[in-house]
Amino acid sequence: MRTGSEPTTARSALRMRLWLSLWGLAWAVFGTAAFAVVGRPGWAAACGVLWLVITVDVVVVVRHLRQGPHYQPGRDVPPYRPPERRPW
Template sequence: MIGMRTGSEPVTARSALRMRLWLTVWGLAWAIFGAAAFALAGRPGWAAACGVLWLVITVDLAMILRHRRQGPHYQPGRDIPPYPPPEHRHP
């Protein structure tokens, strides 16, 4: 069950970008290591899989860094009322 929005979410919300950044860096290090290790071991399929993962992680890292550089965004204050509850709920 999803409760009604209280209106305090913008005040209490916190970004997980710092944690996501470090997890991405950790994954990037393992993807690079995996690609190199599998290439040296003569496993081109696994090396390619790690290379694709490396590419995805690099794009994610670029997005995280872009969002961190943008800084905080506008958050409505206490004078903004909460969203009204939906009129029709789907079971």
């Protein structure tokens, strides 16, 4: 149920997702290079695919961060009315 304080107390996890993605990106790049040097093309390809997925995720997160906060109703918008109980 909505209390009316959600817009002021809501927090985004985008910055944490960005840092975790960057950490994963570093490991994917390292894994791709390491497996390519050792001669494991299958594992290098798997790390390369993971590298691509993480890069797309970083681009999406950065795009969302640059968009800024979206509209949230202010304090003048009352909370939703509680659901009415229906007698069965």
